[in-house]
Amino acid sequence: MRRPLLATLLVAGMLATIVAAADDPKAVVQRTSDQVIAVLKDGSLSSDTKRTKVEQVVLSSVDFPALSRLVLARNWSKFSPAQQQEFVQEFQRHLSATYGKRLDEYRNENLQIVGDRQESNGDWTVKSIIVRGGGNDVTVDYRLRQSDGQWKIIDFIIERVSLVANFRSQFQDIVANGGPERLLTLLREKTAKGEPLSAS
Amino acid sequence: MTRTRRAFVTLAMLLSLGVTPLAMAQQEDDPWEGFNRHIFSFNDGVDVYVLEPVAKGWNWAAPKPVQTGVSNFFENLRFPIRFVNDILQGKLIDSAQTLARFTVNTMIGGAGFLDPASEIGLKQSNEDFGQTLGVWGVPSGPYLVLPLLGASNIRDTGGLVFDSAASITPFFIDGFITLGARVIDVVNTRAQFLGAVAEAKAASLDYYVFVRNAYTQRRNALVKDEDTKDADTPNDDTLYEYIEP
Numbered sequence: 185m186r187r188p189l190l191a192t193l194l195v196a197g198m199l200a201t202i203v204a205a206a207d208d209p210k211a212v213v214q215r216t217s218d219q220v221i222a223v224l225k226d227g228s229l230s231s232d233t234k235r236t237k238v239e240q241v242v243l244s245s246v247d248f249p250a251l252s253r254l255v256l257a258r259n260w261s262k263f264s265p266a267q268q269q270e271f272v273q274e275f276q277r278h279l280s281a282t283y284g285k286r287l288d289e290y291r292n293e294n295l296q297i298v299g300d301r302q303e304s305n306g307d308w309t310v311k312s313i314i315v316r317g318g319g320n321d322v323t324v325d326y327r328l329r330q331s332d333g334q335w336k337i338i339d340f341i342i343e344r345v346s347l348v349a350n351f352r353s354q355f356q357d358i359v360a361n362g363g364p365e366r367l368l369t370l371l372r373e374k375t376a377k378g379e380p381l382s383a384s
Numbered sequence: 385m386t387r388t389r390r391a392f393v394t395l396a397m398l399l400s401l402g403v404t405p406l407a408m409a410q411q412e413d414d415p416w417e418g419f420n421r422h423i424f425s426f427n428d429g430v431d432v433y434v435l436e437p438v439a440k441g442w443n444w445a446a447p448k449p450v451q452t453g454v455s456n457f458f459e460n461l462r463f464p465i466r467f468v469n470d471i472l473q474g475k476l477i478d479s480a481q482t483l484a485r486f487t488v489n490t491m492i493g494g495a496g497f498l499d500p501a502s503e504i505g506l507k508q509s510n511e512d513f514g515q516t517l518g519v520w521g522v523p524s525g526p527y528l529v530l531p532l533l534g535a536s537n538i539r540d541t542g543g544l545v546f547d548s549a550a551s552i553t554p555f556f557i558d559g560f561i562t563l564g565a566r567v568i569d570v571v572n573t574r575a576q577f578l579g580a581v582a583e584a585k586a587a588s589l590d591y592y593v594f595v596r597n598a599y600t601q602r603r604n605a606l607v608k609d610e611d612t613k614d615a616d617t618p619n620d621d622t623l624y625e626y627i628e629p
Binding site for chain 1: 412579586589590593596597598601602623627
């Protein structure tokens with residue numbers, strides 16, 4: 185009986201992988217939100233652990249290199265390959281540090297997916313509402329793109345403000361005036377200053 | 385449909401001029417940036433040294449249900465603005481809903497402190513005269529930072545003047561009370577955004593550009609809503625293309 189069990193497990197494992205790979209955009213957003221909320225609701229975890237876990241969950245659903253490249257837009261080519269890599273890393277650290285700080289403010293909000301649609305270039309938008317009650321609900325749209333068979337988030341549109349467009353606008357002047365190094369320095373400084381928890 | 389056609393004509397003109405729409409998506413119209421930045425840092429000073437501390441105090445003193453009640457109360461008072469602009473934009477169903485909301489919340493919602501209208505599915509429309517002008521085809525004009533009032537543009541500033549004339553309070557309440565009410569409204573509203581503002585400041589490398597871009601994106605999306613109900617993505621697809629030089 186040992187071997188059939190092992191085989192079953194293997195097959196089940198493979199199936200699970202296939203199912204995960206075939207997740208549609210809506211399912212990706214739902215799964216990410218479920219996992220994040222599960223971590224946030226777990227009273228046994230410290231703030232530090234929560235932050236690390238949430239970061240892992242989010243990073244597995246976000247195509248961060250794609251997102252970073254869209255943020256830099258035409259400036260992407262002004263960065264050397266090494267600088268590009270550093271930008272992706274620093275930008276990600278910056279966002280993690282900023283948004284990670286607010287995880288402790290979680291007050292049982294829930295995410296409701298309210299619709300989705302295909303975009304003209306093949307991307308997919310999943311629309312959601314973060315239900316907070318008292319007229320304070322927040323609309324969040326996720327833009328997803330398929331890469332290697334996986335749908336991954338490439339933009340967050342919060343209350344109709346696209347994160348990619350917003351950072352693109354900010355970074356444009358900085359790169360225009362100071363070049364790639366200036367932007368990388370600013371990001372490093374910001375992260376170093378804002379880091380509330382032990383650097384990991 | 386005429387709007388779509390107009391958009392195409394504009395696009396064709398821009399392309400023929402060699403200006404890509406991308407350049408538009410990326411750059412906000414801000415010819416008075418120097419002046420705007422001064423007003424912006426003045427406003428931010430007022431916020432950091434006066435408004436935010438007071439809002440923090442209020443947030444500490446007033447329980448959440450009280451804050452929500454105050455939000456509801458002032459939201460309910462904005463009824464004339466919503467109603468007039470629903471009509472001016474030709475949204476008659478919305479205007480009926482706005483009227484019904486006001487009636488329900490005023491009569492059985494404790495003068496507007498509660499929001500039973502939302503519970504029975506009467507949605508709040510969020511219209512103002514700046515949006516109405518946008519729907520009528522008035523361009524937003526350059527970005528403008530107003531002293532104390534914050535981010536705006538030429539069109540929305542005009543809208544603000546119109547809306548303040550349509551506001552309920554000046555009609556029947558004594559000036560000092562109006563001022564007092566305004567202060568409570570502002571402080572209470574600021575208290576709802578304590579976390580969000582702190583986060584925005586932490587997240588941005590240039591807070592001025594952050595606010596300018598967010599304001600522009602959001603206002604464009606709110607105006608565009610009139611045409612396509614599900615156009616929640618504020619930007620055209622060029623935003624999502626990799627650009628090679």
